[in-house]
């Protein structure tokens with residue numbers, strides 16, 4: 001046990017070390033090119049300038065990040081609740097799947113550039129259209145993840161529960177729902193990144209405040225450094241949310257990482 | 265003559281074109297350990313699915329304690345793979361049957377906890393299945409099976425997935441457990457030695473569509489200690505002979 005800590009640390013570094021290296025060298029190359037090629041900072045600002053501007057405009061950035069965070073989290077929560085409700089309905093009434101999936105699949109083919117301005121047109125500049133757009137892009141991946149997760153339940157476990165006299169609802173709660181957890185979290189990790197992009201897209205199409213509208217204004221003012229500063233913020237936001245889902249997964253599924261350890 | 269705990273009369277089952285169970289008749293008396301021995305794919309697991317009502321029979325009938333089998337099944341079933349829930353600790357896997365019967369978690373735990381020592385699982389109550397070795401997982405699955413306190417155990421190749429050494433250890437252990445408990449069991453196996461070592465009687469099935477090829481009694485006295493005593497080996501040889509030459513019936 002005591003030995004596994006430094007080893008876990010080393011292996012964690014082994015995982016993220018290469019990523020740090022590749023991202024680091026990319027930024028370094030960009031910095032050198034922007035500094036020494038003579039390119040105008042209004043075309044390609046150096047990373048150091050982006051960072052400096054981000055710090056200088058941190059109050060405005062912060063003010064515009066809060067609405068994006070609430071749109072992302074509210075939209076994603078709605079989407080999770082809806083995906084869960086529909087996944088349960090589909091699990092208990094199989095024909096529903098064939099009735100509903102085509103509708104959901106079509107909803108996924110709608111181009112965001114077309115749908116975002118329309119939703120803003122219909123529902124105004126408030127929070128509602130953002131929530132709807134975030135839900136639209138994240139609902140289906142979450143639904144598919146849950147439905148697949150239920151289906152991945154071990155047949156033997158279901159046969160065992162049936163032999164014990166467990167009802168269909170009981171089998172769902174005791175076996176199908178827990179079996180779907182790995183699929184649920186895999187879906188969560190992917191969807192949370194879509195959610196941030198969806199929120200920014202909705203704001204871009206029209207909003208009073210938010211990273212999306214901030215990016216639009218910066219672009220119109222020929223300030224690529226501020227566009228990139230907002231991108232930096234949104235990337236950080238996505239990474240934090242992504243990391244949070246991994247943390248929640250570890251807490252929710254403590255058994256998942258035990259198999260790797262030595263058995264008695 | 266004592267009554268039968270379980271009786272199958274001319275049971276048959278087919279899956280569409282596939283004729284799986286041709287004609288199966290067998291009996292198990294209270295306190296008896298009976299094995300079903302047959303080739304892979306013969307339909308042995310299908311017999312258990314009929315008993316636990318996850319499948320319906322096409323023909324024949326099943327009686328339990330003299331009455332037709334219907335409604336809540338009186339069996340504790342152990343599937344071919346241990347089927348432990350990876351997300352439940354061993355204690356909570358062991359209490360699953362009692363919980364499904366409606367007992368509170370704390371009461372079920374109190375009931376099952378004292379059995380852990382006998383199953384060689386003392387101190388592993390709070391472990392997850394992934395932390396246990398193959399043999400321990402199998403014992404945990406067996407603990408879950410017997411703690412349901414049903415009138416009869418159905419064991420589907422409980423040791424099939426274990427390595428030879430662990431399997432031999434588990435067979436000895438089950439045999440010694442058998443002597444202390446008044447269990448009635450039906451065991452599925454394709455291991456001739458296991459069948460002889462554990463059983464009072466053995467039914468040998470043919471390949472699909474399965475019929476009962478022969479029924480033999482194992483007169484070896486209990487307690488049995490030696491997996492390969494000369495007397496046991498003689499019965500084994502006879503069984504193998506029957507299995508390999510199903511046409512020359514004795």
Ligand SMILES: Nc1ncnc2c1ncn2[C@@H]1O[C@H](COP(=O)(O)OP(=O)(O)O)[C@@H](O)[C@H]1O
Nearest residue numbers: 279282284302303304305306307308309310311
């Ligand atoms: N639900 C099912 N539908 C169709 N075929 C099945 C089903 N269950 C089992 N079978 C087939 O029936 C045969 C017997 O299966 P099984 O009872 O599991 O054999 P055994 O346990 O003796 O190895 C196999 O050929 C298997 O493919």
Ligand SMILES: [Mg+2]
Nearest residue numbers: 308309310344
């Ligand atoms: Mg089988």
